[in-house]
Amino acid sequence: MQIKIAGGRIIDPAQNIDRIDDLFIIKGRIAAIGDAPDGFVADEEFNAEGQIVCPGIIDLCAHLREPGLTQKGTIASETAAAAAGGITTLVASPNTKPIVDNTAVAELVQDRATDAGMARVLPLGALTQSLQGEQLAPLHALASSGCIGFTNGRYPIDSSRVMLRALEYAATHDLLVIFQAEDRALAAEGCMHEGTTATRLGLNGIPSAAETIEVSRCLILIEETGVRAHFGQLSCAQSVLLIQNARERGLNVTADVAIHNLLLTDEEVNGFNSLFHVIPPLRSQLDRAGLRQGLVTDTLDAICSDHQPQDAISKEAPFAATEPGISGLETLLPLSLMLVEQQLIELPQLIEKLTTGPAKVLGIEAGSLEVGADADLCVFDPEATWKVSEATLKSRGKNTPFINTELKGRVTLTILNGRPVHRSS
Amino acid sequence: MFNFPDPTQAQLTKDGQLKHFLDIEGLPESLLLEVLDTADSFVDMSEQQVKKVPLLRGKTVANLFFENSTRTLSTFELAAKRLSADVLNLNISTSSTKKGETLKDTLMTLEAMHSDMFVVRHSDSGAAHFIASQVTPNVAIINAGDGRHAHPTQAMLDMMTIRRHKGGFKHLKVAIVGDILHSRVARSQIHALKNLGVPEIRLIAPRTLLPRNVEMLGVKVFTDMAQGLRDADVVIMLRLQKERMTSALLPSESEFFKLYGLSEEKLAFAHPEAIVMHPGPINRGVEIASSVADGPKSVILNQVTNGIAVRMAVMSMAMSGQVAERAKKLEAGE
Structure with missing residues (x-):
C-alpha cells in the first residue's frame, strides 16, 4: 500500500524537521519526505493542509x-x-x-x-x-x-x-x-x-x-x-x-x-x-x-x-x-x-x-519519521475543537474529569505500520 | 484553565435557599443566622405543652445511619417527629453493606420507598455529598456526620449554645482543644465560627493531632494550653479516641491529660466568664476533668437540648427549599 500525506507541517524532533512538505509511505515504511520516490503512485492520498504530521x-x-x-x-x-x-x-x-x-x-x-x-x-x-x-x-x-x-x-x-x-x-x-x-x-x-x-x-x-x-x-x-x-x-x-x-x-x-x-x-x-x-x-x-x-x-x-x-x-x-x-x-x-x-x-x-x-x-527504534522507519504516525488538526463525551470515547473507561469539556486539537489520521487505523474528518 | 462544575453550590437552590445541609463551608452568615433564629423559635415551642408543629406533615424522613450513634440518631428522630414527619430509622451498618450491596444500590432501594429526606451518617468523608449527587432532585439530604469531614448540625447547635451564653460572635476568642485531625466536629465548627464573624479561632493540640496546613482555614495554632487558652471566651474540648495511643500519635492518655486535658488549673488561663463545651460523649480524666465537666462553666448539657431545635430548623429549612425549587421547576415547565 502506498500513501501520500500531502501538505502538512511535518514535525520530527528526531531529525530536527519542522516544515510543510509531503510525506510518502510505501509498504509500511516511510519512503520519502519532500519529493515523491520514483514511480510512486498513491493508493490513497491524504490532504494534511493546516495539520501537523508527526511520529x-x-x-x-x-x-x-x-x-x-x-x-x-x-x-x-x-x-x-x-x-x-x-x-x-x-x-x-x-x-x-x-x-x-x-x-x-x-x-x-x-x-x-x-x-x-x-x-x-x-x-x-x-x-x-x-x-x-x-x-x-x-x-x-x-x-x-x-x-x-x-x-x-x-x-x-x-x-x-x-x-x-x-x-x-x-x-x-x-x-x-x-x-x-x-x-x-x-x-x-x-x-x-x-x-x-x-x-x-x-x-x-x-x-x-x-x-x-x-x-x-x-x-x-x-x-x-x-x-x-x-x-x-x-x-x-x-x-x-x-x-x-x-x-x-x-x-x-x-x-x-x-x-x-x-x-x-x-x-x-x-x-x-x-x-x-x-x-x-x-x-x-x-x-x-x-x-x-x-x-x-x-x-x-x-x-x-x-x-x-x-x-x-x-x-x-x-x-x-x-x-x-x-x-x-x-x-x-x-x-x-x-x-x-x-x-x-x-x-x-x-x-x-x-x-x-x-x-x-x-531504548527502542521508534518515534521518528526517518526514511526506512516503520510508518507509525499521527496527523492532527491543532485548531479543531471537540467535546469529550461518553458516547464518542472509544475506551471502555469513561472516567475522565474532562467529560463534557471542549478540547482543542483533534487527531484526524493515525497510521500504524503503514496502515490507517483511525481517521476522523 | 478548565470550567469544571462548581461543587460548593451543591446544597443551595438558585435563590440561595438551603435544599440540602451537607457542610457549613460556603454558607453565608445570613443563612447561618436564619438557622439559629429558627432554632430559637423551636426552643420556645418545646417548652410549651404541645410540642409539635405541622411543618413536615405528610413527609417521610429516613435516618440512614451507616455508623452507629444512638445520641445523634435519637435527636434527629425526635426533631423529625416534632415537625410531624413520618420517620424511618435504618441502621445500615448491620444489614445491607455486610451483604455486599453497594451504597448506590441501598440508595436506590430507599428511594423507591418515596422518602422526602435522608439524614445520613457515614464513616467516609464526602458520603453525604455523594448521596446528594445520586438521589433524585426532590430528596433533601441532611449530613449527620461524614468521616472526618463535617458534622454541620453539631456545629450549629454549638453556635446556638455560644450565642445564647455570649450574645453574639463578633467579639469572641474561641479555643478548640484536642484531636483536631480526626474531628469532623472541629472542621464544621471552624467554618461556622469563621462565617459568623468570630475574630479569633484558636486550635490547641500536639502536631500529631493537627492536620496539614490547618492554618489555611483561618485559625491560630497553639501547641501549649497556657498560651492557647489565655483570655479565651469559649473553650471547646474534643473527644479523644483510645486508638490514637496505638497508632503512634500519642504516648499515653495520662501524658495527654497532663498536657492538654482541661483541668481547673488550665481553665484558669481562660477568661473568667469563659464557657466550656464538649460535643460528647466525654472521656472524664482524658480530655476533661470531672470537676470541669460538671462545674459552673460547663454548658455541655445545654448543648444536647439545643441539638433538637437546631435539627428541626435545618430540616424544615431544607424541606421548604426543596418545595420552593420544585414549584419553580413546575412553573418553568421542566
Whole structure:
C-alpha cells in the first residue's frame, strides 16, 4: 500500500524537521519526505493542509485491564482508544489478572494486541512474583518473550535487600526497571495529596514524602547497581529535583509525568468528585509548577497518559472508597497541546516529549519519521475543537474529569505500520 | 484553565435557599443566622405543652445511619417527629453493606420507598455529598456526620449554645482543644465560627493531632494550653479516641491529660466568664476533668437540648427549599 500525506507541517524532533512538505509511505515504511520516490503512485492520498504530521505517540503508561479485568477495558477497546488518540505504541502495566509474571501472560497480551491490530503493545513484566515484593519474577524469560521492562508498580518492595537483588539481577541482563515510587507506610489509607484541600475535606492525605523517600531509596540502589532505570509518573516538585541532582552526579536515569499532573492540582478534589481520584495524586500548585519546570529543563523526558480505565461502579461511591485513575489515552494529545498554548514549551519540544523522548526511555527504534522507519504516525488538526463525551470515547473507561469539556486539537489520521487505523474528518 | 462544575453550590437552590445541609463551608452568615433564629423559635415551642408543629406533615424522613450513634440518631428522630414527619430509622451498618450491596444500590432501594429526606451518617468523608449527587432532585439530604469531614448540625447547635451564653460572635476568642485531625466536629465548627464573624479561632493540640496546613482555614495554632487558652471566651474540648495511643500519635492518655486535658488549673488561663463545651460523649480524666465537666462553666448539657431545635430548623429549612425549587421547576415547565 502506498500513501501520500500531502501538505502538512511535518514535525520530527528526531531529525530536527519542522516544515510543510509531503510525506510518502510505501509498504509500511516511510519512503520519502519532500519529493515523491520514483514511480510512486498513491493508493490513497491524504490532504494534511493546516495539520501537523508527526511520529505516532508513544505512551509509557497504560493499563489495558486484559486479562482479567475486562469489565474495565480490553486490549481491543483500549488499543482502539489509543489509535483514536494518535498513539501507536503503548507500554502496558503488568497488574492484570493474572499478573504478567510468567511468559504465558506476556505472550497472551501481545497476541491479543496483534489480533486487534490497532497499536503496538509493549508489556511490562512484574519485577517480583505476583508483585509481592519477595521473590524475583523470571526476568530473563519475560524479556525474551517480549517484555520491554520491569516494574513492581505501586506494590511495595519493603525489603531493600530484595530491591537491591532485583536491580542487580536486572542489571546483569541489561534490563530496564521502571519505578512508580511510593512508600507504603506513608501512603497507607491516603487517597489525595496531603495539603490544605485534604485538611478541609477530612480526607486522608498522601504526603509528598511518600514519593520522595522512595525516589531517594531507589536512586541510591540504582547508583549501587548501575541498572537501567526510569521513574514513571512523578507527582512532586521535590522528586524532579532529586532526579536532576542524580543526573548531575552522572547517573543515567529518566523520568516521566502524567499529563493531568501538569495541568491540575489537588484543589480540584473540592466537592469530592471521584473523577479526580488518581494515584499518584494531583498535588499542590508548587508541585505542578515544579513538574512543568522539569519538562522545560528536560529533567522529565516524557509525558504519558497514565491511562486507567474504570467501569462506572468503581467511581460511584464516597471519594476514598472509589478506584483511582483517569481514562486518558484519547485526551493525551489535546491536553498536552495546552502546554504549548500556555507557552510553557514549543510544539516541536512537546512532540519530542510524546515521541522520541519515550522511545529513548525504552531504548527502542521508534518515534521518528526517518526514511526506512516503520510508518507509525499521527496527523492532527491543532485548531479543531471537540467535546469529550461518553458516547464518542472509544475506551471502555469513561472516567475522565474532562467529560463534557471542549478540547482543542483533534487527531484526524493515525497510521500504524503503514496502515490507517483511525481517521476522523 | 478548565470550567469544571462548581461543587460548593451543591446544597443551595438558585435563590440561595438551603435544599440540602451537607457542610457549613460556603454558607453565608445570613443563612447561618436564619438557622439559629429558627432554632430559637423551636426552643420556645418545646417548652410549651404541645410540642409539635405541622411543618413536615405528610413527609417521610429516613435516618440512614451507616455508623452507629444512638445520641445523634435519637435527636434527629425526635426533631423529625416534632415537625410531624413520618420517620424511618435504618441502621445500615448491620444489614445491607455486610451483604455486599453497594451504597448506590441501598440508595436506590430507599428511594423507591418515596422518602422526602435522608439524614445520613457515614464513616467516609464526602458520603453525604455523594448521596446528594445520586438521589433524585426532590430528596433533601441532611449530613449527620461524614468521616472526618463535617458534622454541620453539631456545629450549629454549638453556635446556638455560644450565642445564647455570649450574645453574639463578633467579639469572641474561641479555643478548640484536642484531636483536631480526626474531628469532623472541629472542621464544621471552624467554618461556622469563621462565617459568623468570630475574630479569633484558636486550635490547641500536639502536631500529631493537627492536620496539614490547618492554618489555611483561618485559625491560630497553639501547641501549649497556657498560651492557647489565655483570655479565651469559649473553650471547646474534643473527644479523644483510645486508638490514637496505638497508632503512634500519642504516648499515653495520662501524658495527654497532663498536657492538654482541661483541668481547673488550665481553665484558669481562660477568661473568667469563659464557657466550656464538649460535643460528647466525654472521656472524664482524658480530655476533661470531672470537676470541669460538671462545674459552673460547663454548658455541655445545654448543648444536647439545643441539638433538637437546631435539627428541626435545618430540616424544615431544607424541606421548604426543596418545595420552593420544585414549584419553580413546575412553573418553568421542566
